[in-house]
Amino acid sequence: xxxxxxxxxxxxxxxxxxxxxxDKIILFDFDxxxxxxxxxxNGVIITDNIVFKxxxxxxxxxxxxxxxxxxxxxEGDIDAEGFIHTLDFxxxxxxxxxxxxxxGWLGRNIxxxxxxxxxxxxxxxxxxxxxxxxxxxxxxxxxxxxxxITLKMANKSQYEVGDYRGTLTLDSVMxxxxxxxxxxxxxxxxxxxxxxxxVAASVLLADLTSAADGKTYTLLGxxxxxxxxxxxxxxxxxxxxxDWHAIANSxxxxxxxxCINGDxxxxxxxxx
Numbered sequence: 001x002x003x004x005x006x007x008x009x010x011x012x013x014x015x016x017x018x019x020x021x022x023d024k025i026i027l028f029d030f031d032x033x034x035x036x037x038x039x040x041x042n043g044v045i046i047t048d049n050i051v052f053k054x055x056x057x058x059x060x061x062x063x064x065x066x067x068x069x070x071x072x073x074x075e076g077d078i079d080a081e082g083f084i085h086t087l088d089f090x091x092x093x094x095x096x097x098x099x100x101x102x103x104g105w106l107g108r109n110i111x112x113x114x115x116x117x118x119x120x121x122x123x124x125x126x127x128x129x130x131x132x133x134x135x136x137x138x139x140x141x142x143x144x145x146x147x148x149i150t151l152k153m154a155n156k157s158q159y160e161v162g163d164y165r166g167t168l169t170l171d172s173v174m175x176x177x178x179x180x181x182x183x184x185x186x187x188x189x190x191x192x193x194x195x196x197x198x199v200a201a202s203v204l205l206a207d208l209t210s211a212a213d214g215k216t217y218t219l220l221g222x223x224x225x226x227x228x229x230x231x232x233x234x235x236x237x238x239x240x241x242x243d244w245h246a247i248a249n250s251x252x253x254x255x256x257x258x259c260i261n262g263d264x265x266x267x268x269x270x271x272x
Contacts, residue, residue, distance in 0.1 A: 023065040025089060026113035026168060027105070032056035035272070036128050037166065043159055046124065048270035049166035049218065049253055050111075057171045058113070061101070063089030064146070070114055070123065072161050082156025085125040085132065087112050090146040094138040098147050102136045110134060112151055113164060120190065120215065124164040130157035166270070167192055167218040167253060177219075177228075183207040190215045195246045197224025202245075204228070207235045208266060213258040216269065223248025237267045244271060 028050070030036070037048035052058075067090035072083050091098060109131035114123045126132040132151040139146060167190065174191035177184040179198050186193060187210035205228055208217060221227060227246040232238040236254070244252045254266040 020117045021065070021068050021070065022115040022117055023063055023068070024060045024115070025063050025068070025087070026058050026115070027061055028052070028058040028111045028113075028169075029056075029105075030109040030111055030126070030128050030131050033111075033128065037270070039159065039162060045163045045165065047165050049251070049272070050164075050169065051251075051272055052169050054249070057169050060170065061089075061149070062091060063149075064092060067146075067148075068114075070125070070161070076156055080156075082158055083160050084153045084156060085130075085161055086153070087114065087125050087132070087151040088148065090148050092147075093145055094140065094147050098138075102134075102147070102149075105134050106136070108134070110151060113168065122164040122168075124162040125151065126153060127157050127159060127162075130155055130159075165216065167216060173220065179203065183209045184219070185209045186211050186217050190217060192218040192220055192251070194220045195222040195228050197222040197246075198226030198228065200226065202226040202229050205230045205236075208254075208256070208264070211256045211264055211266070213256055213264065216253060216255045217266075218251055218253040219246065221246035221248055221250035235264065235266055237265060239268045239271070244268075 032052050033050060034053055035051040037046050037050065039046055069088040071086045074081055075084055076082050110133065111124060111126040112132055130153050133154045135150040137148045169192065173194045174188040175185065176194045177196055179196040180203060182203055183206055184193060186208050211217060230236050230238065230244045232241040232243060238244060250272065252271040253269040255269050256264045256266055259265055
């Protein structure tokens with residue numbers, strides 16, 4: 001990894017006032033991951049999607065928003081320095097579901113993603129060879145009834161917390177696209193949309209409707225005898241000009257960019 005030496009100037013806005021994180025923490029098990037994407041040359045940005053095994057996905061965990069603490073620190077002697085990622089939050093109570101969660105995730109190799117209010121930014125904590133490990137503590141008294149979850153790297157990494165620009169793989173998709181639809185509706189927002197195979201012939205997708213500038217959308221392959229097709233050109237700019245066929249277990253991720261005429265151009269980020 002060759003990192004560019006750049007100036008670090010005062011940022012705009014009041015970014016030092018607080019992390020402003022969303023109250024749903026995304027967790028996943030590295031043992032469920034087929035492909036964890038590489039970072040860019042500067043070691044922070046992750047553009048491609050995290051790819052999971054079949055029927056494996058991320059989960060959401062509610063954290064009391066004013067208790068969520070994210071961080072990283074450097075440790076180690078000279079020539080052995082590295083980063084340690086940490087994430088702490090409280091979850092109200094100690095219900096049966098909370099106890100089942102703690103039992104199920106104890107001892108696992110965990111990755112975590114934190115999202116931010118008013119932004120599409122996502123920070124990813126942990127790496128395949130440097131996963132997070134969970135510690136949990138329940139405290140119940142007259143002032144507080146909550147379970148504190150602490151996630152911390154088991155060993156040092158050469159990488160800081162990542163800037164994840166892929167989509168989230170949850171147990172449900174944002175929407176299911178009908179078989180005959182040539183301009184899929186993505187009004188539900190960033191995320192994954194499931195395509196449906198054609199009845200008599202493959203449908204050629206021409207556009208994504210209700211998309212927003214700067215947002216990222218993933219289409220999941222339908223498989224079947226007549227999977228939909230995206231051709232390079234028009235509203236789509238595909239890597240190396242290669243068309244994409246929505247075969248079973250495939251996916252393509254595109255980011256929307258506003259053109260000078262107001263139209264959106266969808267540029268391929270990754271495919272698998």
